[in-house]
Amino acid sequence: MSRENDFSCSGYCRDCEREHSLPEGNARIYALKLMREFERIQRLDYLTSKASADPALSFDRIFAGEQGNMFGVLECQDEHGATRVLRAFSSLPRGIREVEGWVPPILSSDTYYGLVEPTRKRIERLSAELERIPIDEKAHQARAAQRRKISQNLFEEMQQRYRFHNFRGGSRPLRKALSNDSPVPGGVGECCAPKLLDYAARYGLRPLGLAEFYWCGENSSRHRRRGQFFPVCESRCRPLLGFLLCGLDDDDCRRS
Ligand SMILES: [Zn+2]
Ligand SMILES: [Zn+2]
Incomplete structure (x- = not known):
């Protein structure tokens, strides 16, 4: 199967020293259903009545101009064997984080509002100051160094606060969940697949298929x-998938 047509997800697991993978299953069918719903209701808060819908979540606003976003569905089975379909959006700008009916972000609201937001504001303030100070002045260099240090610290702190769960009952911070030692790219854990798989692992759901569009x-x-x-x-998701999918294909292991 060519890479373009392979919508399944897989990744190398360091613990098991092999790849774990998840097929597409029926997820594409559920994704197409979700697209028809998008066409019809044109907003993210589908569990809210039209009258009380949040204008910030309307597609006019979210997809203004050339803006677009990734969405994902995870077909799961609950403990009783019933099908559950989870949906996720990859992180949206303007502080859109938790919307009823969508899996929440991995980074907790406490961390986001208590650490990420205030630090970003500090960085913005420093950037504004930097623009006012001539580049060859000592104060400019000092401020620039300060800004670099703050954003570096934030990045490291966030890596500790992202915690991922898998189907073996394990949980790890970002750095330890990755299957390689390359520098961590920004935005890891903000895509649909990790959000969906982490949620399923935490709530005892067994994934059957995944699709992203x-x-x-x-x-x-x-x-x-x-x-x-x-x-x-x-870049962001594949190095996480080995850990996230670990424990899901244990039945296959026993068979082989
Ligand atoms: Zn991704
Ligand atoms: Zn494994």
């Missing part, structure tokens, strides 16, 4: 098309 405004001229399916991303 792109959505944007009707007139977007971007390279990515509205409704186009994509495999789980290489």
Whole structure:
């Protein structure tokens, strides 16, 4: 199967020294259903009545101009064997974090509002100051160094606070969940797949299939098309998948 047509997700697990993978299952069917719902209701808060819908969550607002976003569905089985379909959006700008009916972000609200937001504001203030100070002045260099230190500390602190869960009952901070020692790219854990798999692992759901697709405004001229399916991303998600999927294919192990 060519890479373009392979929408399943897989990754190398350091503990088991092999790949774990999850097929697409029926997730594409549920994703297409979700797209039809998107066309119909044109907003994210689908559990809220039209009258009390939040304007910030309307697609006019979210997909203004050329903006687009990734969405994902995870087909799961609960402990009674019933099908449950989880849905997720990859992180959206303007502080859109928790929306009823969508899996929440991995980074807790306490961390986000207590640490990330205030630190980002500090960095913004420093950036504004930097623009006012001539580049060859000592004060400029000092402020620039200060800004670098603050954002570096934030990045390291966040890596500790992202905690991922898997199907073997394990949980690890970001650095330890990754399957390689390369520098951690920004935004790891903010895509749909990790959010969905982490949620399923924490709530005793067994994933059967995953699909991710792109959505944007009707007139977007971007390279990515509205409704186009994509495999789980290489840079941020794949190094996490070995850990996240660990424990899911234990039955296969016993058979072989
Ligand atoms: Zn990703
Ligand atoms: Zn494993």
